[in-house]
Amino acid sequence: MDVASNIKHIEAQLPEGVRLVAVSKFHPVEALRQAYDAGQRVFGESRAQELAVKAEQLPGDIEWHFIGHLQTNKVRQVVKHVSVIQSVDSVKLLRLIDAEAARLDRTVDVLLQLHVAQEEAKSGFAPSELLEAAGRGELDGLTHVRLRGLMAMATFTDDETLIAREFSTVEDTFKALRATYMASNDAFSEISMGMSDDWHIAVQHGSTLVRIGTAIFGHREY
């Protein structure tokens, strides 16, 4: 895998304003180093321990994004290292991150994860559930978390119509939140969606952050 040329190839196709998150989970530090040397500074990891180990071995100017399911007992380990937690799937988790960031006297950017795919195993808020929680004020009063936007995954399928429909649900939910409960939050501006096989569709539906692993680093060995 020529990591550097894969990154260049993707970057050349990304519309202006869309940033690339290099999803490096399960890949060794040497692979991340190649991406770093090619200029990549934003990396996504999905496991707390792996993120901590890599963050300690790689340069300090990397922006780490946590993109996996975050267990409450791993919040402390993750908050310490990340710029963004993309995968916040409950109000309880959001509050815990806020408390931990306060304890460390720092601010963490957060994306709320929406569940729009057909697989039950994927996590996240249902769109209506998130709008209702916002309406009840459950996203208010955060002091050390900045709500930056939404994250989502589409169904794993070849059906591009279905994928497009799911991404447009995310875009609609984002716009609804921004027009109402987030109207006074200028930082609420990001939609993270699109992976190796569906990012072309995602950017047509307002994605500002694409999370790409396989198309950069090759297949993962679990």
Ligand SMILES: *Cc1c(COP(=O)(O)O)cnc(C)c1O
């Ligand atoms: C692994 C992962 C990706 C990257 O998937 P690829 O198909 O390898 O590009 C993106 N987002 C999340 C949440 C992931 O867990």
